[in-house]
Amino acid sequence: MQTISREDYLKAILKIEEESGTVSNQALVEKLSTRPASVTNMLHTLADAGWVEHLAYKGVHLTQTGKAIALSTLRKHRLWEVFLVEKLNFNWDEVHQWAEDLEHVGDEELTNRLDAFLDHPAFDPHGDPIPTAQGQWSDGRNLLPASQADVGDRIQLKGVVNSGEAFLQHLNRLGIKLGLTLEVLQALEFDGSKTLKWPDGTEASLSKQTLQNMLIERVEIKSNKR
Amino acid sequence: MQTISREDYLKAILKIEEESGTVSNQALVEKLSTRPASVTNMLHTLADAGWVEHLAYKGVHLTQTGKAIALSTLRKHRLWEVFLVEKLNFNWDEVHQWAEDLEHVGDEELTNRLDAFLDHPAFDPHGDPIPTAQGQWSDGRNLLPASQADVGDRIQLKGVVNSGEAFLQHLNRLGIKLGLTLEVLQALEFDGSKTLKWPDGTEASLSKQTLQNMLIERVEIKSNKR
DNA sequence: GACATTTTTTAGTCTTGGCTAAAAATAGAC
DNA sequence: GTCTATTTTTAGCCAAGACTAAAAAATGTC
Ligand SMILES: [Mn+2]
Ligand SMILES: [Mn+2]
Ligand SMILES: [Mn+2]
Ligand SMILES: [Mn+2]
Numbered sequence: 001m002q003t004i005s006r007e008d009y010l011k012a013i014l015k016i017e018e019e020s021g022t023v024s025n026q027a028l029v030e031k032l033s034t035r036p037a038s039v040t041n042m043l044h045t046l047a048d049a050g051w052v053e054h055l056a057y058k059g060v061h062l063t064q065t066g067k068a069i070a071l072s073t074l075r076k077h078r079l080w081e082v083f084l085v086e087k088l089n090f091n092w093d094e095v096h097q098w099a100e101d102l103e104h105v106g107d108e109e110l111t112n113r114l115d116a117f118l119d120h121p122a123f124d125p126h127g128d129p130i131p132t133a134q135g136q137w138s139d140g141r142n143l144l145p146a147s148q149a150d151v152g153d154r155i156q157l158k159g160v161v162n163s164g165e166a167f168l169q170h171l172n173r174l175g176i177k178l179g180l181t182l183e184v185l186q187a188l189e190f191d192g193s194k195t196l197k198w199p200d201g202t203e204a205s206l207s208k209q210t211l212q213n214m215l216i217e218r219v220e221i222k223s224n225k226r
Numbered sequence: 227m228q229t230i231s232r233e234d235y236l237k238a239i240l241k242i243e244e245e246s247g248t249v250s251n252q253a254l255v256e257k258l259s260t261r262p263a264s265v266t267n268m269l270h271t272l273a274d275a276g277w278v279e280h281l282a283y284k285g286v287h288l289t290q291t292g293k294a295i296a297l298s299t300l301r302k303h304r305l306w307e308v309f310l311v312e313k314l315n316f317n318w319d320e321v322h323q324w325a326e327d328l329e330h331v332g333d334e335e336l337t338n339r340l341d342a343f344l345d346h347p348a349f350d351p352h353g354d355p356i357p358t359a360q361g362q363w364s365d366g367r368n369l370l371p372a373s374q375a376d377v378g379d380r381i382q383l384k385g386v387v388n389s390g391e392a393f394l395q396h397l398n399r400l401g402i403k404l405g406l407t408l409e410v411l412q413a414l415e416f417d418g419s420k421t422l423k424w425p426d427g428t429e430a431s432l433s434k435q436t437l438q439n440m441l442i443e444r445v446e447i448k449s450n451k452r
Numbered sequence: 453g454a455c456a457t458t459t460t461t462t463a464g465t466c467t468t469g470g471c472t473a474a475a476a477a478t479a480g481a482c
Numbered sequence: 483g484t485c486t487a488t489t490t491t492t493a494g495c496c497a498a499g500a501c502t503a504a505a506a507a508a509t510g511t512c
Contacts (some may be wrong), residue, residue, distance in 0.1 A: 025490060038470055045469090057490060062462065079459060088339040098332055103325040113314040196499055231499065251460060264500060266461055271498085281459060283507060 014070035077103035078124035093168035127159025159215035240296035319394035385441035409437035410432025
């Protein structure tokens, strides 16, 4: 039977599996801010439920059922985030914690109604793709860290690697939000920083760290638009 | 510290206190579908937290703090119910269980934003008043059970005594919803049933039980409206 | 006022999901 | 391959909040 804790573990396993292929207990300890013994415990519980396959010392991976639950929870999380930002006017740095609770409420029907109410959004407020009701993990985009942009590129922010509060608030202070298009004016070799130009003409330099956490697309430069 | 279970108990105590004045353990056992020992346990916890005053064998009542938490939880419950009905198009008989979970999510700020998004509703989908952010328990209405209506009255449904699924679905099948105005055609003495007339002209007889659970206002008969 | 019934409390158990500390297994360095 | 450091598991404990069963208190009846 599903509980809040079990859903959180499944979601964490899904994410780690997707970003690093293999899921160690250590990775779960970090992702969930818990202790090794707690992870071992829960993995046994999840294995007994048939949601993961667990080989002691070898790692864990989701079964079909486990993946379905994880995707459903992630879908709910991201839909509620959209709700909080689009309908209740929260900032993108304020919604994660509430979504972490809301994702455990409601069934498929409620989720689908919420999805329809929000006009079937494809991405959440952090640019992350929202799984469909059928568990389709879409995306299809090929985003680039801004650190790889070249001088002269016009780049549009489409996502963030790290959606922690601190980083998002850093972007807020820089006046950077999803969808914003910036121009790369200059790139410093020695520290990886780049000088960017905002649509309103202001310029600022961003650190390598910051750039690596911004996921962008290059914008076609519409040649002589007349 | 607040937990789901503690908030549910405080809410139950608030309701019982309001409808019967005195709160026995037995009443809580029934309201919460639990066991006497569980109630005694939780009352100790709540008393230790300073949310209730509990005299063994004598009953329990909310402190100022306890009442504030209970009202806040009830406010959240009813606002989420409005959301589910008004925005996600659920029926009034489908929303209680989800609200029972949603009421434990979010803080004052989220609740106030939700309230604003819903245009500050005064009543929930069952006609129950929604406490304000300041804990004002408004109402002010003086609703009458439909069993007390007289032949010739035009009555408008404003609330229900019992908002259990079964009763609400019974009203659904009769085509009765909040705000509907009915006319009392006939009253049978021996079983307390009454024959009512719908705006579309159809007539049906409702049992005493049903009538007692419908809270109504008499509608002014706008004499010759010209 | 004694006795039976009902209500409440106490005592003790269980499950979930945390934790620490120690043991065992694995992986990395040489 | 051995030794060391890291990771994982095991063992045992804890808190919250359920439960059952039995004891104690309160209530109602005659
Ligand atoms: Mn969560
Ligand atoms: Mn997100
Ligand atoms: Mn609840
Ligand atoms: Mn309600």
